[in-house]
Amino acid sequence: MREADLVVIGGGPAGLCAAISAAESGARVLVIERNKVLGGQLVKQTHMFFGSEKQYASDRGIDIAGMLLNKLGCFNNVEILTETTVVGMYEDGVISVLHKEDVYYKIKPKAVVVSTGAFEKALAFPNNDLPGIYGAGAVQTLMNVHGVKPGDKVLMVGAGNIGLIVSYQLIQAGVEVAAILDAAPRIGGYLVHASKIRRMGVPILTSHTVKEAIGKDFVEKAIVSQVDEKFRPIAGTEKEFDVDVICISVGLTPLNELLSMRGCQMKYVPQLSGFVPIRDENYETTVEYVFAAGDATGVEEASAAMVEGYLAGLCAASKIGCTPDDFDERKSDYVKQLNDLRSGPVSRHILSGIEQIVI
Amino acid sequence: MFEKTGIPSKEMVTGKFPSIERINKGPVAVVECYKEIPCNPCETACKFNGINVGDDINNIPVLNIDNCTGCAVCLSKCPGLAIMVVDGSKSEENVQIKIPYEFLPLPERGDIVRGLDREGKYVADVTVVNVLNPKSFDRTPVITIEADRKYIYELRNIQVEA
Ligand SMILES: Cc1cc2nc3c(=O)[nH]c(=O)nc-3n(C[C@H](O)[C@H](O)[C@H](O)COP(=O)(O)OP(=O)(O)OC[C@H]3O[C@@H](n4cnc5c(N)ncnc54)[C@H](O)[C@@H]3O)c2cc1C
Ligand code: SF4
Ligand code: SF4
Numbered sequence: 001m002r003e004a005d006l007v008v009i010g011g012g013p014a015g016l017c018a019a020i021s022a023a024e025s026g027a028r029v030l031v032i033e034r035n036k037v038l039g040g041q042l043v044k045q046t047h048m049f050f051g052s053e054k055q056y057a058s059d060r061g062i063d064i065a066g067m068l069l070n071k072l073g074c075f076n077n078v079e080i081l082t083e084t085t086v087v088g089m090y091e092d093g094v095i096s097v098l099h100k101e102d103v104y105y106k107i108k109p110k111a112v113v114v115s116t117g118a119f120e121k122a123l124a125f126p127n128n129d130l131p132g133i134y135g136a137g138a139v140q141t142l143m144n145v146h147g148v149k150p151g152d153k154v155l156m157v158g159a160g161n162i163g164l165i166v167s168y169q170l171i172q173a174g175v176e177v178a179a180i181l182d183a184a185p186r187i188g189g190y191l192v193h194a195s196k197i198r199r200m201g202v203p204i205l206t207s208h209t210v211k212e213a214i215g216k217d218f219v220e221k222a223i224v225s226q227v228d229e230k231f232r233p234i235a236g237t238e239k240e241f242d243v244d245v246i247c248i249s250v251g252l253t254p255l256n257e258l259l260s261m262r263g264c265q266m267k268y269v270p271q272l273s274g275f276v277p278i279r280d281e282n283y284e285t286t287v288e289y290v291f292a293a294g295d296a297t298g299v300e301e302a303s304a305a306m307v308e309g310y311l312a313g314l315c316a317a318s319k320i321g322c323t324p325d326d327f328d329e330r331k332s333d334y335v336k337q338l339n340d341l342r343s344g345p346v347s348r349h350i351l352s353g354i355e356q357i358v359i
Numbered sequence: 360m361f362e363k364t365g366i367p368s369k370e371m372v373t374g375k376f377p378s379i380e381r382i383n384k385g386p387v388a389v390v391e392c393y394k395e396i397p398c399n400p401c402e403t404a405c406k407f408n409g410i411n412v413g414d415d416i417n418n419i420p421v422l423n424i425d426n427c428t429g430c431a432v433c434l435s436k437c438p439g440l441a442i443m444v445v446d447g448s449k450s451e452e453n454v455q456i457k458i459p460y461e462f463l464p465l466p467e468r469g470d471i472v473r474g475l476d477r478e479g480k481y482v483a484d485v486t487v488v489n490v491l492n493p494k495s496f497d498r499t500p501v502i503t504i505e506a507d508r509k510y511i512y513e514l515r516n517i518q519v520e521a
Contacts, residue, residue, distance in 0.1 A: 057399065059497075191365060192439025201475070347397065
């Protein structure tokens with residue numbers, strides 16, 4: 001069994017920032033990431049980010065990942081393990097990892113930060129298993145990481161920020177977007193994003209859902225219909241779209257089986273998009289020495305995930321005896337940044353979700 | 360309607376435009392950011408204090424008409440691509456409009472391209488008078504188009520034939 005001081009599980013924006021801030025505090029940090037590259041969702045985001053300067057606003061997601069990695073590279077007390085998945089967290093504090101699908105071993109850290117992010121929700125409709133039906137994350141990975149077009153003509157289901165942004169990136173890649181649907185009566189994403197797709201001529205159909213996909217070996221058509229205020233399809237409103245891709249972007253849900261397995265008290269909070277850990281203001285869960293940050297504690301934005309990461313990393317390092325002199329100033333700066341980000345109307349639901357889990 | 364379609368109404372658009380007298384004096388920004396979101400790079404990008412968001416980064420940005428020089432730096436920094444610059448000082452008949460444009464192929468100076476409105480509908484053919492794409496714009500080129508003045512409130516995008 002391997003010993004470690006602070007283990008950060010997941011190398012997305014939250015995990016990278018947790019590692020940076022813990023390393024700055026003097027802790028020895030081990031970052032474990034299941035993918036080949038660090039960066040989490042950021043590595044496929046080719047668009048400019050919102051937020052303020054401190055969270056790298058107006059830089060592109062992929063460049064933000066690079067900047068965080070450069071910062072992390074300055075520390076000699078940080079070790080990084082990629083292509084390594086944490087598969088278990090046990091009552092005695094031991095975690096088990098699988099490296100490159102064949103080497104399996106155990107680590108005993110003094111503290112952990114779980115920053116495993118979120119996964120995409122699915123949508124049930126007839127033939128939703130036909131080839132050509134993708135989640136938005138897969139479309140982005142194909143297009144922006146591997147340079148492969150997912151198809152020629154796409155129907156996007158979901159008008160949240162992700163649906164809007166991925167539609168925009170599809171058009172940038174030379175793919176036609178036939179329409180963007182959303183069952184809600186209003187566009188969920190930022191309206192500046194919606195306007196920028198709309199002026200490319202892409203219709204956004206609110207109160208609409210996909211009823212059925214049609215095709216023999218792959219998607220050839222999508223049947224969509226209007227829905228009433230209870231989201232029930234309205235008969236007679238069906239429309240057909242000739243598309244070879246249906247991209248599903250109906251939201252994310254926190255990925256935190258590890259926290260449940262470890263025995264952290266969890267709560268279903270719709271405003272945070274799923275089951276999330278009960279935690280204190282230091283982002284420590286109900287299990288001592290287990291911290292969590294980022295989308296795993298509630299689906300939000302990279303800007304908030306980064307600041308949560310800094311805060312959780314600082315507090316986790318302090319918990320194992322590495323408290324920097326400026327601990328109080330740093331902590332209050334991070335708290336202020338989070339409050340600033342969340343002070344507007346788009347974050348009201350996030351705040352009401354957080355109220356339910358902070359003890 | 361805006362929340363359903365993403366298309367701002369005519370009143371919303373004209374409400375964001377500086378007066379024609381100001382536009383006729385020289386280039387000036389039009390900041391089409393209508394809703395409160397946690398975002399402020401327009402403010403931090405401007406060296407002239409041309410846009411104010413203020414302490415709460417969720418505030419809607421406000422243009423300081425007197426300070427804005429129409430330099431177009433904020434166009435490339437706004438993640439919502441919500442800002443354009445209009446300039447009515449070049450001629451009596453025409454107006455010049457600068458828009459951020461992140462698609463390939465980029466048009467070239469002198470090209471005639473299709474001018475589109477906020478719904479993506481064709482408005483008129485327009486002439487490309489400049490293409491700015493310096494490194495500092497970080498892959499958000501700014502295209503200057505020239506068109507008949509009567510389309511000033513309509514033009515917002517272009518379509519470039521491959
Ligand atoms: C299309 C799209 C557009 C977006 N646009 C914006 C935007 O403009 N502005 C903004 O602020 N945010 C944006 N976001 C949101 C942002 O990307 C996420 O909120 C952010 O990435 C969350 O960070 P995270 O570190 O919590 O999770 P992630 O980025 O998801 O990282 C989690 C990491 O953990 C790893 N992991 C998971 N489980 C394990 C395990 N068991 N063992 C080892 N590793 C594991 C994963 O491989 C991943 O690398 C966007 C998201 C998408 C999908
Ligand atoms: S156009 Fe230039 S001067 Fe005007 S607000 Fe934008 S950056 Fe400032
Ligand atoms: S940078 Fe753009 S999207 Fe952000 S607040 Fe300013 S105008 Fe709005």
